[in-house]
Amino acid sequence: MDRIWDFSSVFASRELLLVGLGNTVKLGVTCLVIGLTAGLFVGAARYSRNRLVNWPASAFVEVFRNTPALVQIMWFFFAFPIISPFNIDAFTAAALALSLNATAFCAEIYRGGIQSIERGQWDAAKAIGMSYSQQMRRIILPQAITRMVPAFMNRAVELMKMTSLASVIAFGELMHQGKAIATYNFNPIETFTVVALIFFVLIYPLALGVLRFEARLGRSQ
Amino acid sequence: MGEVLRVENLHKSFGPNHVLKGIDLTVEKGQAVVLIGASGSGKSTLLRCVNFMEIPSDGRVWLNGEAVGRERNGKTEYREHSLIPIRTHVGMVFQHFNLFPHMTARQNVMEGPRTVLRLTRATCVKRAEKYLAKVGLSDKFDAYPAHLSGGQQQRVAIARALAMEPQLMLFDEVTSALDPELVGEVLRTLKDLASEGMTMVVVTHELGFAYSVADKVVFLHEGRIHEQGTPDEILVRPSQTRTRDFLRGHATFRLPEAQF
Numbered sequence: 001m002d003r004i005w006d007f008s009s010v011f012a013s014r015e016l017l018l019v020g021l022g023n024t025v026k027l028g029v030t031c032l033v034i035g036l037t038a039g040l041f042v043g044a045a046r047y048s049r050n051r052l053v054n055w056p057a058s059a060f061v062e063v064f065r066n067t068p069a070l071v072q073i074m075w076f077f078f079a080f081p082i083i084s085p086f087n088i089d090a091f092t093a094a095a096l097a098l099s100l101n102a103t104a105f106c107a108e109i110y111r112g113g114i115q116s117i118e119r120g121q122w123d124a125a126k127a128i129g130m131s132y133s134q135q136m137r138r139i140i141l142p143q144a145i146t147r148m149v150p151a152f153m154n155r156a157v158e159l160m161k162m163t164s165l166a167s168v169i170a171f172g173e174l175m176h177q178g179k180a181i182a183t184y185n186f187n188p189i190e191t192f193t194v195v196a197l198i199f200f201v202l203i204y205p206l207a208l209g210v211l212r213f214e215a216r217l218g219r220s221q
Numbered sequence: 222m223g224e225v226l227r228v229e230n231l232h233k234s235f236g237p238n239h240v241l242k243g244i245d246l247t248v249e250k251g252q253a254v255v256l257i258g259a260s261g262s263g264k265s266t267l268l269r270c271v272n273f274m275e276i277p278s279d280g281r282v283w284l285n286g287e288a289v290g291r292e293r294n295g296k297t298e299y300r301e302h303s304l305i306p307i308r309t310h311v312g313m314v315f316q317h318f319n320l321f322p323h324m325t326a327r328q329n330v331m332e333g334p335r336t337v338l339r340l341t342r343a344t345c346v347k348r349a350e351k352y353l354a355k356v357g358l359s360d361k362f363d364a365y366p367a368h369l370s371g372g373q374q375q376r377v378a379i380a381r382a383l384a385m386e387p388q389l390m391l392f393d394e395v396t397s398a399l400d401p402e403l404v405g406e407v408l409r410t411l412k413d414l415a416s417e418g419m420t421m422v423v424v425t426h427e428l429g430f431a432y433s434v435a436d437k438v439v440f441l442h443e444g445r446i447h448e449q450g451t452p453d454e455i456l457v458r459p460s461q462t463r464t465r466d467f468l469r470g471h472a473t474f475r476l477p478e479a480q481f
Binding site: 121126134143 | 305
């Protein structure tokens with residue numbers, strides 16, 4: 001092993017990596033915000049007793065949970081523009097695919113969290129005359145969300161990693177920028193090492209946060 | 222004066238399981254009515270049909286002389302939004318307390334008046350403290366349920382129901398989940414309420430309590446009212462064999478010597 005690691009060519013391309021990091025964060029945060037918001041509605045729809053509401057929501061969740069994210073991204077980039085009147089750039093396609101993917105997973109987290117609240121809490125809220133939405137807002141969600149936070153943080157970790165898949169449709173996120181640098185400078189070893197490190201530094205605090213939060217939750221119960 | 226609750230020919234089925242098979246019951250203002258019977262006899266279901274936590278399969282319920290639900294093509298319809306005012310007038314306390322764990326005792330009691338009755342914050346705080354004091358918990362306003370004993374939690378739950386200032390209170394086996402030494406404090410609270418003239422329907426296995434507090438004791442058996450009357454008539458001189466068998470089963474039940 002007489003290889004000499006030379007990071008200078010990677011360092012010279014730091015601007016490209018910074019752009020990539022920016023795009024990774026932009027894609028990840030967009031998808032997380034959409035997933036958390038839309039997931040609440042899809043989750044509530046799945047929880048509904050009305051079949052016209054819960055059936056489409058369930059179908060949506062199952063499709064996105066049971067197909068690879070890579071396939072979803074490719075589909076939104078190549079197939080979706082053909083069957084829809086929109087022209088779609090790489091960011092939109094990736095954001096669409098990963099947001100819907102995140103929505104499906106978040107919907108399950110919301111549903112699971114809500115179902116984990118004991119029947120008696122609903123009973124007590126109902127017995128003092130609360131409407132369904134009051135029961136949900138005042139009693140069920142505040143308790144359920146505490147239990148959901150670790151799962152959401154895990155989702156955020158997964159999502160940040162999944163953004164790298166958008167490199168296959170040439171969206172300029174970190175992985176794509178890394179590929180470009182490696183090809184141009186013939187330094188894949190150094191470049192991908194740096195890319196991995198940047199991802200680690202970005203994601204590890206989140207993972208750490210999950211552990212911390214779970215420990216705190218464990219103590220308070 | 223007058224009747225607070227009237228139930229006529231009440232039926233309730235859960236799928237093929239016919240739990241209530243035609244219940245007729247009236248509760249007068251200020252009365253404490255105690256429902257007794259073996260588990261599975263339908264006591265809790267009857268209680269839950271009175272505030273429409275369960276929707277009756279058949280029969281009618283009147284509260285303060287007003288029929289609940291609308292008659293349509295021979296069927297009674299219950300709309301969720303029309304049941305909300307009913308529930309605000311009928312308080313319910315549960316076997317497992319069901320306090321809101323993310324709220325302090327005071328917040329638990331304030332929640333109904335604030336969110337449902339939309340009273341001002343100051344009024345709600347005052348009300349919460351008044352009813353917590355009433356159940357003997359003036360020193361626990363800021364305690365979370367997790368830091369209260371079972372008996373204290375149940376008294377908070379009673380205060381929470383009272384804070385809605387209901388016309389009728391329903392107690393569903395409120396001492397069954399408590400350690401024996403905590404039963405007394407909760408029963409005393411109930412007894413105080415009864416002596417102040419609160420109208421209440423109580424499901425309980427505490428026959429001693431039934432004897433000393435009830436104006437009327439109702440014995441349920443297999444979804445029907447088997448026998449009802451004064452505590453003396455039902456608990457001391459039951460006319461029905463089933464009632465006698467049930468009472469004999471409660472070996473811990475001792476009547477005061479003087480009664481014999």
